[in-house]
Amino acid sequence: MKKSSKIKAVFMLLCFATMAKAQLTFYPMLHAGYTYQSQSFGEVGMRLLFLDNDEVLYRIGAAAMMGETHGKFAAIPKAQAEVLFNFDRSSNFFHPWYFLVGAETTNKYFAPKAGISILGIIDFTAGYGFSYKNKLLNGKELKGFNFNFALNIPLVVFDK
Numbered sequence: 775m776k777k778s779s780k781i782k783a784v785f786m787l788l789c790f791a792t793m794a795k796a797q798l799t800f801y802p803m804l805h806a807g808y809t810y811q812s813q814s815f816g817e818v819g820m821r822l823l824f825l826d827n828d829e830v831l832y833r834i835g836a837a838a839m840m841g842e843t844h845g846k847f848a849a850i851p852k853a854q855a856e857v858l859f860n861f862d863r864s865s866n867f868f869h870p871w872y873f874l875v876g877a878e879t880t881n882k883y884f885a886p887k888a889g890i891s892i893l894g895i896i897d898f899t900a901g902y903g904f905s906y907k908n909k910l911l912n913g914k915e916l917k918g919f920n921f922n923f924a925l926n927i928p929l930v931v932f933d934k
Contacts (some may be wrong), residue, residue: 800823800824802822802928803822803833804818804819805927806925806927808922810919817924821834821854833854837854838852843911850881852879852880854878854879855877857875857876858872858873859875870892872890873888874888874897874899876888881906886901888900895927900921902920
């Protein structure tokens with residue numbers, strides 16, 4: 775097994791092991807955003823938000839990153855897992871901000887990330903992308919600084 779595959783497997787095992795302690799409620803969310811990973815991508819996808827209280831939230835999701843590399847359109851599938859923390863019980867409006875840690879992976883790179891989420895709806899994250907060996911996107915290697923901005927839209931707001 776490759777080293778990067780082992781790292782991903784351990785990270786996912788840790789994420790799911792922490793969620794196994796109690797039954798969690800989940801909410802589906804649409805998300806759209808921007809990703810910079812050696813170039814700019816637009817992103818659209820779905821996430822599931824898992825929670826049992828307001829202090830720790832878990833999100834897993836899948837998205838499509840779309841952009842242009844060397845004059846050619848490119849679309850890349852992306853999977854991500856995140857944990858959001860806020861232990862400030864003095865806030866009046868539920869929890870206005872969360873610390874966010876997580877990771878994302880595509881078929882071209884793996885990127886751990888950290889950031890902040892406002893109301894769990896607007897996310898700003900940064901990290902570092904590690905490209906998989908010999909995986910290029912139209913001749914370009916995707917590695918280095920990673921920045922993400924995302925707007926999450928809970929589907930529960932559309933329920934009647």
